[in-house]
Amino acid sequence: MQYDVVVIGSGPGGYVSAIRCAxxxxxxxxxxxxxxxxxxxxxxxxxxxxxxLDSSEHYHNAAHSFATHGINVKDLKVDMPQMIARKDxxxxxNTAGIQYLFKKNKVDSLEGVGSFVDKNTILVTKADGKTxxxxxxxxxxxTGSKPTALPFLPIDKKRIITSTEALNIKEVPKTxxxxxxxxxxxxxxxxxxxxxxxxxxVEYLPSIIATMDASLGKELQRVLKKSLGMEFYMNHKVTGAxxxxxxxxxxxxxxxxxxxxxxxxxxxxxxxxxxxxEGLGLEKIGITLEERGKKIPVNAHLETSVKGVYAIGDVVAxxxxxxxxxxxxxxxAETIAGQKPHINYNLIPGVVYTWPEVASVGKxxxxxxxxxxxxxxxxxxxxxxxxxxxxMDTDGFVKVLADAKTDxxxxxxxxxxxxxxxxxxAVVAMEFRASAEDIARICHAHPTFTEALKEAALAxxxxxxxxx
Ligand code: FAD
Ligand code: NAI
Numbered sequence: 001m002q003y004d005v006v007v008i009g010s011g012p013g014g015y016v017s018a019i020r021c022a023x024x025x026x027x028x029x030x031x032x033x034x035x036x037x038x039x040x041x042x043x044x045x046x047x048x049x050x051x052x053l054d055s056s057e058h059y060h061n062a063a064h065s066f067a068t069h070g071i072n073v074k075d076l077k078v079d080m081p082q083m084i085a086r087k088d089x090x091x092x093x094n095t096a097g098i099q100y101l102f103k104k105n106k107v108d109s110l111e112g113v114g115s116f117v118d119k120n121t122i123l124v125t126k127a128d129g130k131t132x133x134x135x136x137x138x139x140x141x142x143t144g145s146k147p148t149a150l151p152f153l154p155i156d157k158k159r160i161i162t163s164t165e166a167l168n169i170k171e172v173p174k175t176x177x178x179x180x181x182x183x184x185x186x187x188x189x190x191x192x193x194x195x196x197x198x199x200x201x202v203e204y205l206p207s208i209i210a211t212m213d214a215s216l217g218k219e220l221q222r223v224l225k226k227s228l229g230m231e232f233y234m235n236h237k238v239t240g241a242x243x244x245x246x247x248x249x250x251x252x253x254x255x256x257x258x259x260x261x262x263x264x265x266x267x268x269x270x271x272x273x274x275x276x277x278e279g280l281g282l283e284k285i286g287i288t289l290e291e292r293g294k295k296i297p298v299n300a301h302l303e304t305s306v307k308g309v310y311a312i313g314d315v316v317a318x319x320x321x322x323x324x325x326x327x328x329x330x331x332x333a334e335t336i337a338g339q340k341p342h343i344n345y346n347l348i349p350g351v352v353y354t355w356p357e358v359a360s361v362g363k364x365x366x367x368x369x370x371x372x373x374x375x376x377x378x379x380x381x382x383x384x385x386x387x388x389x390x391x392m393d394t395d396g397f398v399k400v401l402a403d404a405k406t407d408x409x410x411x412x413x414x415x416x417x418x419x420x421x422x423x424x425x426a427v428v429a430m431e432f433r434a435s436a437e438d439i440a441r442i443c444h445a446h447p448t449f450t451e452a453l454k455e456a457a458l459a460x461x462x463x464x465x466x467x468x
Contacts, residue, residue: 011039013313014142017329181208362411378460393417
């Protein structure tokens with residue numbers, strides 16, 4: 001069989017790229033080694049984690065804020081098997097959706113592991129050991145990533161687990177240690193803390209979500225401690241963990257070099273993800289991985305050192321995010337079709353789906369200071385928002401950073417209710433190179449959370465916020 005494009009991997013990078021290729025008239029095949037399409041994101045990432053975050057948020061609200069709203073619930077309890085079953089159903093709906101989209105767009109698919117014979121020939125090895133050889137003009141590698149393991153900390157997948165197993169615990173643990181105060185640790189830690197688990201986060205750095213604007217991590221840590229009782233062991237380097245029966249002991253070293261030991265029912269290791277290239281046979285076509293991060297090196301067209309072989313998503317440099325993978329998938333499809341697409345890497349938003357949510361786009365205050373760019377900052381706290389008072393979601397703020405001379409918005413950083421959705425307005429504004437005053441003069445519906453962005457923009461403009 002001769003294809004224009006073979007895509008290896010059906011995550012958000014691969015499946016979106018395949019659909020765009022087909023839309024552009026390219027004969028396209030997707031090879032996926034997993035039984036269902038959708039990769040990490042749909043099967044064990046974005047979608048199942050958000051399903052559990054939603055369920056646990058409902059429970060937490062029913063337990064802690066319904067009474068204040070005047071709603072009394074008797075005999076409230078968590079039905080964990082049902083919560084997991086609903087999550088599985090959400091995943092099944094989404095993965096089946098990809099199957100439907102492939103059919104609709106006439107994208108072919110094969111189940112098996114794809115590996116290079118040469119740059120135009122891909123061997124597909126199926127679960128039963130049978131093989132099939134495919135010829136293609138172009139290849140898009142979209143094989144994603146897997147959880148990073150610490151060399152001194154073996155994961156037994158029972159008590160010492162990764163995010164994948166953490167999506168399937170069929171009980172509410174009494175205690176849990178999360179290694180890593182990054183996105184996965186805080187999202188999954190929140191799920192269990194909301195359900196009643198005592199969650200302790202052990203983080204190597206002095207702040208959580210350390211790659212985002214420093215003010216966000218500070219506020220999130222304060223709120224998670226206050227509202228969910230999460231404990232934070234900052235500046236702690238984990239040195240090992242052992243599981244004995246139903247108990248895990250996690251050993252760490254604090255900033256003074258003293259040994260600290262924590263016991264829990266489960267330990268989630270969430271210290272980042274590593275590019276996944278095993279079994280691809282990259283050596284057969286002469287691709288060498290980057291020393292740091294083991295990513296596939298690509299040029300500005302996302303083409304590898306081999307002509308006609310592209311790589312996208314988690315397997316290449318940059319943010320390990322589903323929407324970044326999707327945009328790169330579209331970019332490569334259009335490049336192969338002879339178009340001249342563009343990605344603005346500065347404007348890829350980052351979101352953490354805790355409560356309050358955290359969302360960010362553009363430069364952080366720390367980045368602007370480090371690069372010597374003069375800027376103005378305007379903030380607006382949700383406690384001054386009428387909408388936030390009505391829903392009792394008054395933690396957090398919106399911060400707008402704008403160029404001191406031109407007023408162009410350089411960064412927007414938010415923590416608060418529904419900011420995961422609110423950040424889109426900032427991305428659009430920045431893509432059109434809006435000034436802070438542009439947002440300040442645009443009419444925002446009242447009462448909405450989005451008014452906080454308008455007020456922060458007013459504050460950045462000339463300290464003109466109305467409601468603080
Ligand atoms: P993947 O989604 O990893 O897909 C790669 C696919 O390739 C897999 O299906 C794999 O089986 C297949 N494959 C690998 N090798 C081969 C081979 N040789 N042959 C055939 N198939 C192969 N990102 C967000 O933007 N928002 C979120 O809310 C979010 N939440 C997350 C929550 C969790 C718990 C995790 C773990 C991740 C989350 N992410 C989130 C990150 C997101 O899942 C990834 O950035 C995204 O899935 C990367 O897409 P991808 O297409 O590059 O690779
Ligand atoms: P991460 O990089 O966000 O966080 C890992 C944390 O672990 C860091 O803060 C790091 O300092 C810490 N750490 C590393 N080694 C340690 C040690 N020995 N002891 C203590 N702490 C240690 O990685 P995470 O949370 O695993 O997520 C992986 C990827 O998945 C991220 O790149 C993220 O983009 C993506 N993701 C995105 C989500 C979203 O968009 N909402 C949700 C979940 C994951």
